[in-house]
Amino acid sequence: MSLLELRHLSKTYPGANGAVVHAVSDVSLSIAPGEVLGVVGESGCGKSTLGRSLLRLIEPSGGEIVFEGRDLTRLTRHQMKPVRRDLQVIFQDPFGSLNPRHTVGGIIGEPLEVHRVGTRGERKARVAELLKLVGLPEDAASRYPHEFSGGQRQRIAIARALALEPKLLVADEAVSALDVSIQSQIINLIADLQKRLNLSIMFISHDLSVIRHVSDRIAVMYLGRIVEIGPAEEIMTAP
Numbered sequence: 673m674s675l676l677e678l679r680h681l682s683k684t685y686p687g688a689n690g691a692v693v694h695a696v697s698d699v700s701l702s703i704a705p706g707e708v709l710g711v712v713g714e715s716g717c718g719k720s721t722l723g724r725s726l727l728r729l730i731e732p733s734g735g736e737i738v739f740e741g742r743d744l745t746r747l748t749r750h751q752m753k754p755v756r757r758d759l760q761v762i763f764q765d766p767f768g769s770l771n772p773r774h775t776v777g778g779i780i781g782e783p784l785e786v787h788r789v790g791t792r793g794e795r796k797a798r799v800a801e802l803l804k805l806v807g808l809p810e811d812a813a814s815r816y817p818h819e820f821s822g823g824q825r826q827r828i829a830i831a832r833a834l835a836l837e838p839k840l841l842v843a844d845e846a847v848s849a850l851d852v853s854i855q856s857q858i859i860n861l862i863a864d865l866q867k868r869l870n871l872s873i874m875f876i877s878h879d880l881s882v883i884r885h886v887s888d889r890i891a892v893m894y895l896g897r898i899v900e901i902g903p904a905e906e907i908m909t910a911p
């Protein structure tokens with residue numbers, strides 16, 4: 673049984689001079705529970721549009737997003753709200769998405785607040801647990817994002833994304849802005865959390881060396897289409 677199945681998903685943008693940009697064209701794929709699907713391809717091939725469309729952060733132009741048997745494209749914004757808990761995302765630049773005026777505790781705890789999970793005390797305890805899970809000190813909760821390095825900020829973003837115990841995580845160029853040595857720390861953290869939490873992940877990167885070790889299967893994108901998909905070992909050894 674798949675957790676997520678994309679059927680003929682497409683997304684077009686209006687381009688220059690009335691042209692149409694086919695950012696994602698007729699993409700069909702599935703992700704099983706606990707599976708890591710790597711999505712690789714050169715810049716501009718549509719990876720980010722694919723990731724954002726499946727989360728409905730942008731509206732797909734066509735096709736179906738079947739998550740746990742339900743087509744998300746048919747849900748209203750209101751009906752999407754509970755589903756959002758199960759689908760989380762981390763982006764390339766966590767600084768952009770971490771509000772500099774909020775404490776790290778506030779940032780990580782915000783999804784819990786939005787979804788009215790627990791009492792204030794329970795949320796605080798959960799935030800402390802999440803900090804530990806991603807390898808940050810407990811006192812990080814009362815500090816601000818700018819006090820942390822790029823790698824640590826990505827840990828904050830991961831903690832926030834995991835706060836509601838999602839089933840699927842989309843990691844969109846999540847380590848691309850980091851130094852290579854820090855990249856491997858964050859990749860190892862994500863791989864470790866994936867196993868512990870039995871998370872499904874769509875791991876998007878333009879860099880095959882980033883996803884090769886963590887992906888069960890790899891999809892290769894080119895000009896908005898999946899041109900190849902298969903077990904990681906097969907894709908890695910393809911001519």
Ligand code: ADP
Pocket residue numbers: 685686687693694695713714715716717718719720721722
């Ligand atoms: P990738 O993540 O692989 O770099 P993107 O999904 O960002 O690719 O982009 C795919 C294509 O869609 C590119 O040609 C890009 O220029 C175009 N595109 C992306 N976002 C927009 C937008 N908001 N408006 C118009 N074109 C866009």
Ligand code: ADP
Pocket residue numbers: 773774775777778779780781782785792794795796797799800813814
């Ligand atoms: P902010 O300082 O960002 O405005 P709030 O005080 O509004 O944060 O708290 C938001 C949520 O984040 C709270 O429900 C709480 O659970 C959590 N939180 C905030 N600060 C901390 C902290 N220092 N330690 C642990 N959790 C915190």
